[in-house]
Amino acid sequence: MKSYFENYESLHDSSFEDFMAHQLSSSLCQGIPDNWNVGVRLSVRELSLVGEGSHRHLSSSIRLQIAAASIPKLPAHLCEVIVIQRLPLGVFADPFELQNPHKHKAFRDIAVFGDTNLELPSFQSNRSAVEFHIDAGFNILFMQNNGTEFNLLLPLDARYQPLDESGYSVVEIGEPDMLMRCSVEGKQHKQSCLFMSPPNEKAKSTSATVAWKIPAGMKAHAGFLSVITFVTALLSTLSIVYASMFLSGTKVSKT
Amino acid sequence: MISLKPRSILLISAIFRVGLILVGEWQDTHMEVRYTDVDYLVFSDAASLMASGQSPYKRTTYRYSPLLAFLLIPNSFISRCWGKFLFSASDLFVGLFIRIILKQRKVPDDLCTYSMLIWLFNPFTFTIGTRGNCEPIVCAIILWIIICLINGNVVQAAFWYGLIVHFRIYPIIYVLPIVIFLDPRFFRYGTKPLLSDWTSDPGKARQINSELIDKCAVCDVWKSTFTRSRILFGLISGTVFLLCTGFFFHLYGWEFLHEALLYHLTRTDARHNFSIYFYHIYLNYERELSVLEKLVSFLPQFIVQLVLILCFAKDLVFCFFVQTVAFVAFNKVITAQYFVWFFCVLPLILPWSNMKLKWKGLCCILLWMGAQTHWLLWGYLLEFKGKNVFLQLWMASLLFLAANTFILIVLIRHHNYGPVFRQHTDLKTTKTT
Numbered sequence: 001m002k003s004y005f006e007n008y009e010s011l012h013d014s015s016f017e018d019f020m021a022h023q024l025s026s027s028l029c030q031g032i033p034d035n036w037n038v039g040v041r042l043s044v045r046e047l048s049l050v051g052e053g054s055h056r057h058l059s060s061s062i063r064l065q066i067a068a069a070s071i072p073k074l075p076a077h078l079c080e081v082i083v084i085q086r087l088p089l090g091v092f093a094d095p096f097e098l099q100n101p102h103k104h105k106a107f108r109d110i111a112v113f114g115d116t117n118l119e120l121p122s123f124q125s126n127r128s129a130v131e132f133h134i135d136a137g138f139n140i141l142f143m144q145n146n147g148t149e150f151n152l153l154l155p156l157d158a159r160y161q162p163l164d165e166s167g168y169s170v171v172e173i174g175e176p177d178m179l180m181r182c183s184v185e186g187k188q189h190k191q192s193c194l195f196m197s198p199p200n201e202k203a204k205s206t207s208a209t210v211a212w213k214i215p216a217g218m219k220a221h222a223g224f225l226s227v228i229t230f231v232t233a234l235l236s237t238l239s240i241v242y243a244s245m246f247l248s249g250t251k252v253s254k255t
Numbered sequence: 256m257i258s259l260k261p262r263s264i265l266l267i268s269a270i271f272r273v274g275l276i277l278v279g280e281w282q283d284t285h286m287e288v289r290y291t292d293v294d295y296l297v298f299s300d301a302a303s304l305m306a307s308g309q310s311p312y313k314r315t316t317y318r319y320s321p322l323l324a325f326l327l328i329p330n331s332f333i334s335r336c337w338g339k340f341l342f343s344a345s346d347l348f349v350g351l352f353i354r355i356i357l358k359q360r361k362v363p364d365d366l367c368t369y370s371m372l373i374w375l376f377n378p379f380t381f382t383i384g385t386r387g388n389c390e391p392i393v394c395a396i397i398l399w400i401i402i403c404l405i406n407g408n409v410v411q412a413a414f415w416y417g418l419i420v421h422f423r424i425y426p427i428i429y430v431l432p433i434v435i436f437l438d439p440r441f442f443r444y445g446t447k448p449l450l451s452d453w454t455s456d457p458g459k460a461r462q463i464n465s466e467l468i469d470k471c472a473v474c475d476v477w478k479s480t481f482t483r484s485r486i487l488f489g490l491i492s493g494t495v496f497l498l499c500t501g502f503f504f505h506l507y508g509w510e511f512l513h514e515a516l517l518y519h520l521t522r523t524d525a526r527h528n529f530s531i532y533f534y535h536i537y538l539n540y541e542r543e544l545s546v547l548e549k550l551v552s553f554l555p556q557f558i559v560q561l562v563l564i565l566c567f568a569k570d571l572v573f574c575f576f577v578q579t580v581a582f583v584a585f586n587k588v589i590t591a592q593y594f595v596w597f598f599c600v601l602p603l604i605l606p607w608s609n610m611k612l613k614w615k616g617l618c619c620i621l622l623w624m625g626a627q628t629h630w631l632l633w634g635y636l637l638e639f640k641g642k643n644v645f646l647q648l649w650m651a652s653l654l655f656l657a658a659n660t661f662i663l664i665v666l667i668r669h670h671n672y673g674p675v676f677r678q679h680t681d682l683k684t685t686k687t688t
Contacts, residue, residue, distance in 0.1 A: 053639040096293055116315060121525055121540060160525055160537060167643040215643035222538040225649065229535050230551055232653050233585065236660040237555040240581060243664040244566040248672055 001084060001113040001131045011086060011114045011127040020177060041065040042081070042178035045149065049173070049210045054158040056212065058085065060176060064136065065147035079182040080108055081150060083132040087114075090122040090159055090171035090214060093130045097155045109133040121160035130154055136180060152176075161216035169216040172209045259368060261354055265347055268375040272343040275385040276336055291339075295387025298338060302327035312510045320422050320515050321503050323389055342384035345391035350375040352398035353602045356572070359405060360675075361452040362606045370602035383595050390592055393423045394599035401572060401603075404436065405675060407447045413488040417495025424519045425596065428560060428578055430492075435568035437484040441676035448676045453606055522588055527634060527648055529589035529627075531656050534649040536587070556585040569674035573607070576600040577663060584659040610669035619662045626651075626658035 046061040064081060087093065095112045114128030134150055161169035279290035301311035301324040311317050311324040329337040350371045357367045374380055384391045396419045403412035416433070419426050441448045503511050525537035532552060539548075559581045567574040579597040583589055610616050630651040636642045 053641040054637075055639070096296060118316070119524070119526070121537075123541060160540075162541070163538065213641065215637060215641060215645065217534065217537050217645055218643075219538065221534070221646060225538065225646075226535050226548075228653070229531050229649075232531060232656060233552070233555040236584070236656055237559050239660055239664060240559050240667075241562045243667050244562050244577075247664070248566060248667045248670065 044175045058154040060152040062150045063147045079136045081134045081136045083176045085176040086129045091156045123162045158214045163219045164216040171212045174209045276339045292386040299330045303331045306331045318514045342391045345395040346384040348395040366606045373602045390595045413491035417492035421499040432568040432574045436571045439482045442484040524588045531652045532587045572603045607671045626655045
């Protein structure tokens with residue numbers, strides 16, 4: 001994601017997909033034999049939203065499968081799974097929460113990219129993405145036939161939504177993008193190799209997106225609300241003024 | 256009757272705060288819900304940036320003077336709790352200054368002790384410093400300014416005032432009452448002003464009051480505006496403010512000016528908070544508010560501040576208190592940490608209130624807490640249950656303003672108004688002949 005934001009100002013799906021497809025594939029292992037197909041399959045087995053209200057967790061269950069013949073060739077201890085969760089406009093991940101060591105000790109690294117301004121409503125903010133780096137060594141070494149699973153729990157917070165007549169706004173969060181990176185010995189030197197699931201073999205998960213219903217202000221309230229707000233402020237002002245001038249000990253004595 | 260000595264009270268308070276800080280550190284490491292305020296992490300990050308020679312404003316949401324980051328630089332090499340100890344120490348100084356001010360005004364010992372306890376053992380105030388909020392520093396300096404003024408030390412008061420306005424903008428609301436307070440009848444160069452002593456007799460207090468309040472404060476201001484004390488105060492505080500601001504502008508440029516000063520002057524927050532304006536701001540966030548709308552929302556604050564100043568400036572401490580309550584209540588954004596701004600002055604006015612704790616005082620406390628709790632309940636439903644209760648939450652904000660207004664009026668009614676100073680005898684004699 002750091003590379004992405006060095007080239008682009010904000011996160012757009014089309015730009016990001018182009019970036020993933022062209023920029024990263026051009027940096028895949030150079031000079032590695034074409035027949036070295038490790039058969040990496042990364043898929044989302046389950047995607048769900050946990051909790052209530054404006055602060056929830058996105059739960060992702062990710063399955064990693066590698067062709068059995070390829071496992072001995074991989075430097076398992078030098079492999080990591082990278083998960084990039086792109087977030088829609090209406091939600092954000094708080095970098096402060098992600099620093100909590102109690103919750104995120106299993107990850108090698110977590111970072112938030114894009115708009116990390118926590119205060120702006122969704123209609124004044126840009127999108128962001130969270131990138132996880134998970135050490136895959138242990139999982140690869142002891143991988144079963146049906147692969148190995150990683151569970152991610154990403155704390156998310158809802159932004160203030162655009163006004164809506166229904167009083168709610170629905171935000172949809174899609175599956176994360178996933179790849180595996182291993183540091184392997186190339187012909188001349190060590191290099192980082194990136195492995196992704198082939199697009200045509202990408203396994204379908206049980207739920208491609210999750211929907212989050214977030215309360216939104218209602219335009220119908222605007223008219224009378226402003227009037228009552230200002231009238232209340234005025235009444236409070238007059239009360240305090242009256243009390244200060246006539247009910248306090250500051251009466252003017254006529255001596 | 257409480258028989259604890261002030262030293263013991265301060266010692267117990269200090270031990271308690273150290274304990275809270277240590278428990279807080281344990282909680283942060285072992286539990287999901289942190290004890291430490293998120294702002295403390297912002298200050299600490301800004302301090303480490305400053306320690307490594309970078310701008311503290313590289314830390315997003317750092318919206319304070321670089322002075323604060325400078326004070327917290329030891330977080331990086333002594334202990335990450337350094338700031339919390341500093342804020343808690345300021346908290347203890349507030350308790351000490353409360354006692355100093357009240358003793359100087361001859362308040363009886365037991366009332367002084369109660370006043371100290373109201374601050375030092377208020378659950379709201381002792382958590383503020385131990386969680387890493389910097390407001391106790393502001394409170395301590397405000398009280399120190401009061402001590403300087405009541406001792407006639409205008410130069411020092413001006414220095415600290417300029418500094419604290421640079422540090423935290425809101426004390427600018429005290430400038431006019433301080434100027435009025437520096438009345439030439441009480442402040443004469445080279446002579447320590449005479450303090451009016453506390454009295455438990457409201458009748459005697461009114462008598463003192465009526466001898467001196469024979470004209471409205473506006474007339475006093477116009478009559479003798481440019482006195483030595485006032486000019487000195489204005490020049491020194493203004494110079495200190497401009498020097499600090501200019502120095503940091505030179506170091507950090509427009510980013511400093513915007514984040515540390517301009518942001519606070521123009522701040523509006525569409526997210527829910529105690530202010531009655533939050534929902535109005537949210538509903539109109541997509542368009543620019545008209546000049547008339549901005550003026551209409553500013554007018555109540557302006558009028559209330561002006562009237563409170565003109566009525567109570569001579570009783571400076573009470574003036575500070577009512578101004579701060581009103582300032583917070585009518586502000587466009589109200590967060591819980593703002594309450595500590597008037598909590599630190601409250602113990603100083605209570606000895607002059609003829610309101611008894613049973614039952615009027617208790618009712619006021621319960622009303623204020625009840626209105627806050629009511630708001631928090633709707634806030635909980637919105638934020639943690641995802642219910643659309645914006646309208647109910649806004650109505651709870653209106654109720655909270657109503658509660659604040661009512662309590663303010665009750666306190667005004669029960670306050671034995673009395674100027675802090677009395678006239679020098681030679682001036683009195685001249686006036687009566």
